[in-house]
Amino acid sequence: MVCWDAESGEPLAQKTISRESSAIKGLLANAIREHQAGRLEEAKQLYLQVLAIDVRHAKSLYGLGLIAHQIGNLDAAASMMPRAIAVDGNTATYHASLGAVLLDQRRPEEAVPEYRQGLKLQPDSEEAHFNLAKIFLDQQKLNEARPHLERALALKPDSAETHTNMGILLAREGNPEEARGCYQRALILNPDSTEALCNLGNLFCAGGKLEEARACYERAIALRPDLAEVHNNLGVIFRDMGLLGEAQACHERAIALKANYADAQNNLGIVFRDQGRMDESVACHERALALKPDYSEAYNNLGNTRRSQGRLEEARTCHEQALALNPDNVEAKWNLSLVELLAGNFATGWRDYEIRTRRKKNATRIFPEPLWRGEPLHGARILLHAEQGLGDTLQFLRYVPMVQAAGGTVILDVQRSLLRLAAELPGIAALEATGDPLPPFEWHCPLMSLPAAFGTAIESIPAQVPYLRVPAEAKQSAESLEWPIDGLRVGLVWSGNPLFPEDRLRSIPLSGFEPLLALNGVHFFSLQMGPAASQLAEVGAPAIDLQPAIGDMADTAALIEKLDLVITVDTAVAHLAGALGKPVWVLLPFAPDWRWLMEREDSPWYPTMRLFRQPKFGNWPSVLERVRGELAVLAGGNCVPNAARVGASSSHRDRP
DSSP states (O other), X not given: OOOBOTTTOSBXXXXXXXXXXXXXXXXXXXXHHHHHTTOHHHHHHHHHHHHHHOTTOHHHHHHHHHHHHHTTOHHHHHHHHXXXXXXXXXXXXXXXXXXXXXXXXXXXXHHHHHHHHHXXXXXXXXXXXXXXXXXXXXXXXXXXXXXXXXXXXXXXXTOHHHHHHHHHHHHHTTOHHHHHHHHHHHHHHOTTOHHHHHHHXXXXXXXXXXXXXXXXXXXXXXXXXXXXXXXXXXXXXXXXXXXXXXXXXXXXXXXXXOTTOHHHHHHHHHHHHHTTOHHHHHHHHHHHHHHOTXXXXXXXXXXXXXXHTTOHHHHHHHHHHHHHHOTTOHHHHHHHHHHHHHTTOHHHXXXXXXXXXXXXXXXXXXXXXXXXXXXXXXTOEEEEEOOSOHHHHXXXXXXXXXXXXXXXXXXXXXXXXXHHHHTTSTTOSEEXXXXXXXXXXXXXXXXXXXXXXTTOOGGGOOOOSOOOXXXXXXXXXXXXXXXXXXXXXXXXXXXXXXXXXXXXXXXXXXGGGHHHHTOTTEEEEEOOOSGGGGHXXXXXXXXXXXXXXXXXXXXXXXXXXXXXXXXXXXXXXXXXXXXXXXXXEEEEOSXXXXXXXXXXXXXXXXXXXXXEEOSSTTOHHHHHHHHHHHHHHHTTSOOOOOTTTTTOOGGGGSOO
């Protein structure tokens, strides 16, 4: 039986529903108004009043879910949004908002279907396309991210954030120039985009453009001084630029902003190692590992510090732990090979040393022809090609005759400055400068892989010298110079290639050589090349500058032949003098390059070489004092300091 209202003529039930709908509309309108004004508590109470009337009211359920999300109550938001969708599953916004909540809960796999459903309902939702692309970028699913980024840009071409994300995608695809264009476009749209600045800085850093990277990071920090990650990145740039004090300050600032920042602790440890502050370096890496026990890179860097301390067993353990945590850690495998070679464990060292082909810093060339590992050659043409520095090439040219003896027809590829010297090697079928077109060949082998191919042990190092010869025209040029007929002729080199990452550890300022330069009965000749040669004038050193007589390494070799002794830090000149069979004294840091091994004062690679090692990290004065004493004995035992010769006039630097 239906009861009717006497005044309106409507059924009583229908009249009640109409009044309730009118009340809901008013409450909802007020709730939305309060919500948009940011008065969340007031909006919440109004949504609850609606739900008291209609517990399945989708918009109020959704409104409460939004408020919960806004105040950070993710569990409540994740509960409320699905209730709204259960009532009204055809509203795209509900699905997109649930996707956002799930993302904040770090549940991206569950967020994806919500965004996909939202796009089915509203295909032109720029926000859904943007967020889906971001999820796929984070998951390294570049092919899935691309169409969503492209659609988001088509829908909103002035979005700096989307241009930035497209730049990230392009950078990961290996298109740095296109990525840079995206970041720069983002910065045109929003000059204060710290995300675009940081990513552009990262791109410049990866490309070796340190000044450009520095400018990006510094601008980002000016905009947001609280970005610990950017301070850390800037510290890496400063370290690569050799500005260790600035690098230290950046990493310490990053740690001050983010106390549990394992990456910054790790990087600070690297800087302390470069500064020779080994105990502090160890402490930083150990703090990084305490924060992040599975941090493979920190174990690797702790191993490097232990190697610098001469503690090879501990270094080996660290690198092995780094590899246990991450078998694909190329740097840990590389550093482990250096420990093994430094310890004289050549069999293991040469095997692991091949990992260098996967290091970006080595940039070993790749050829379609097979890599020779000692197989019978039977006259086949084999390309032996240079890699890394001049010293490395000079050291391993000794193997060229051995490849010929093994049946190879040798095509030799070396740095251009070594061409004239290498041409003196007997039996080479073809000689090319690195970068020039190559003739056909059947096999190839980097020069530094030859010890592995021949299974070289310390006892079997091919150490017969000289294995290099000076070209006749270079000899004639050296002979044409005037040379003193009395006293000891000593060549000096005090600085290596400044681009070498650890050059600061091996090079010595010329001023440190003053105890030597003060000896009587010794004529000093500078073989120093590059920017460090200017120190001759700065110090006023009584050494004759041979740099004007040097066009390539053949000229250097000819000049070395006119000397009685070469004293040098760890540079290509050390290898050249050793290869020529000339007496050479090499000054080494406490933890030297692998080829000099540990502790011994001779070199199994060069019979005419003596090694003078730092007794502790960074202690060059004691090394130079010892060299001075040995040189005094060599010069006759009665050499005494002559103050007039120290800081002598420029006439002492004339060419001979």
